[in-house]
Amino acid sequence: MIEAIKKRRAIRQYLAEKISDEKLNEIITAAMYAPSANAKYPWDLVVIKNEEIKERLSKLTPWSIHLKEAPVIIAVIGHEKESSDWLEDCSIVAEHIWLEATNQGLGSCWVQIRGNDKAEKEVKELFHMPEDYRVLCLLPLGVPAKAEPEHTKDDFDRSKVKQESY
Numbered sequence: 001m002i003e004a005i006k007k008r009r010a011i012r013q014y015l016a017e018k019i020s021d022e023k024l025n026e027i028i029t030a031a032m033y034a035p036s037a038n039a040k041y042p043w044d045l046v047v048i049k050n051e052e053i054k055e056r057l058s059k060l061t062p063w064s065i066h067l068k069e070a071p072v073i074i075a076v077i078g079h080e081k082e083s084s085d086w087l088e089d090c091s092i093v094a095e096h097i098w099l100e101a102t103n104q105g106l107g108s109c110w111v112q113i114r115g116n117d118k119a120e121k122e123v124k125e126l127f128h129m130p131e132d133y134r135v136l137c138l139l140p141l142g143v144p145a146k147a148e149p150e151h152t153k154d155d156f157d158r159s160k161v162k163q164e165s166y
């Protein structure tokens with residue numbers, strides 16, 4: 001587990017290589033096993049392979065351009081009315097996807113949509129989503145075009161961890 005955690009990086013360049021159904025299924029299974037407040041699971045995933053839709057998604061924000069190159073994109077959709085904890089639940093789902101993608105030798109990168117009302121509206125229209133559902137983020141999946149170094153203990157400030165009291 002710690003291996004995938006250290007190896008997980010924001011990967012923004014992908015090879016044109018397709019992703020096998022086996023790998024995609026493992027990643028989706030990892031999402032399904034995410035914990036959920038009150039076991040409500042207030043989320044859906046939209047799996048996108050269509051080139052035209054990927055192109056449109058890549059233009060949503062200044063930080064979404066790399067979506068275009070990814071063979072697959074997974075959108076994490078939250079049911080805001082179903083659970084006040086939708087944001088926490090969906091964030092854990094997204095991290096499970098990112099970690100399992102790493103475990104499968106693939107790269108991903110969280111592309112934020114929530115908080116950008118224009119981008120969120122566009123995604124909702126594009127996916128024909130119910131009005132009260134939310135779009136948290138988009139996760140591209142692809143074979144990394146170049147390896148990013150894994151995290152080491154030097155990347156983080158240990159003083160963030162306090163003992164017994166702040």
Ligand SMILES: Cc1cc2nc3c(=O)[nH]c(=O)nc-3n(C[C@H](O)[C@H](O)[C@H](O)COP(=O)(O)O)c2cc1C
Binds near residue numbers: 009011012063110
């Ligand atoms: C909530 C959240 C939003 C992010 N939004 C974007 C984004 O819109 N576009 C992007 O390219 N990267 C985005 N990232 C990736 C971060 O830039 C990246 O995780 C950070 O630089 C740390 O690098 P690492 O993931 O390689 O450890 C986001 C990450 C998180 C957790």
